Amino acid sequence: MGSSGRYSRRTGSGRNGRRGRKTNIAWEKARAFFLENRLAAAGLLLLLILTAALVIRAFVTGGGHRVNVDASQPDIDVQLLDINPYSRPGIESNGITGIVIHYTANPGSTAQDNRDYFNGLQYSQATSASSNFVVGLDGEIIQCVPTWEVAYASNARNYDTVSIEVCHPDESGEFTEETYRSLVQLTAWLCVKFNLTEADVIRHYDVTGKNCPKYFVENEDEWEAFKENVEYAISRTPQEEGE
Numbered sequence: 001m002g003s004s005g006r007y008s009r010r011t012g013s014g015r016n017g018r019r020g021r022k023t024n025i026a027w028e029k030a031r032a033f034f035l036e037n038r039l040a041a042a043g044l045l046l047l048l049i050l051t052a053a054l055v056i057r058a059f060v061t062g063g064g065h066r067v068n069v070d071a072s073q074p075d076i077d078v079q080l081l082d083i084n085p086y087s088r089p090g091i092e093s094n095g096i097t098g099i100v101i102h103y104t105a106n107p108g109s110t111a112q113d114n115r116d117y118f119n120g121l122q123y124s125q126a127t128s129a130s131s132n133f134v135v136g137l138d139g140e141i142i143q144c145v146p147t148w149e150v151a152y153a154s155n156a157r158n159y160d161t162v163s164i165e166v167c168h169p170d171e172s173g174e175f176t177e178e179t180y181r182s183l184v185q186l187t188a189w190l191c192v193k194f195n196l197t198e199a200d201v202i203r204h205y206d207v208t209g210k211n212c213p214k215y216f217v218e219n220e221d222e223w224e225a226f227k228e229n230v231e232y233a234i235s236r237t238p239q240e241e242g243e
Ligand SMILES: [Zn+2]
Pocket: 101, 102, 103, 153, 204, 210, 212, 213
């Protein structure tokens, strides 16, 4: 109890000492109050703990990633790939029954980098790969392949899904807030466009078991929260003019 007094003597500051005594008096008053009202204090403490738990829960279960977007069409920078056998075969899809989310697995690369890589495969012939959309580190969206055409991203589901590759700043695979917002809006918009729900949104992992998109495979809660955000965005679909 005398520690603040000793502290003030050591520093030679009388002001600190007075403040310390005031604090002590306030503390003693609070202590006396709680001792006299144990039941009320216990109730108050319980209330505080519950409130804290709710706040923490809101943040942990996607609350940290609770975004307020609707399903309106986001800004899309259309830069279609050249038709070529390695990234844009020019084959019409069978009808879209799902949206597949991917991560680029190339930390720090931009949407433009990834789009250009896909387009360059016609020359390098290194592999077959592409996606309908790439969402960048600043939330920018580049479209590489029309939604009615096959892209080479999701293996057995290439013919009946729209694929979205998502950029990420580091090895964790976690998306930036800007990227995340754009991804939710783009996914929700595509769901509305193809008459799908958040239940039709899947990970590359759900097709082949590949660790893609890494952050959503390794953090199942974040994946569920993402789908909840998509559901919420769909529910906020802008109504037609005049209904
Ligand atoms: Zn993937």
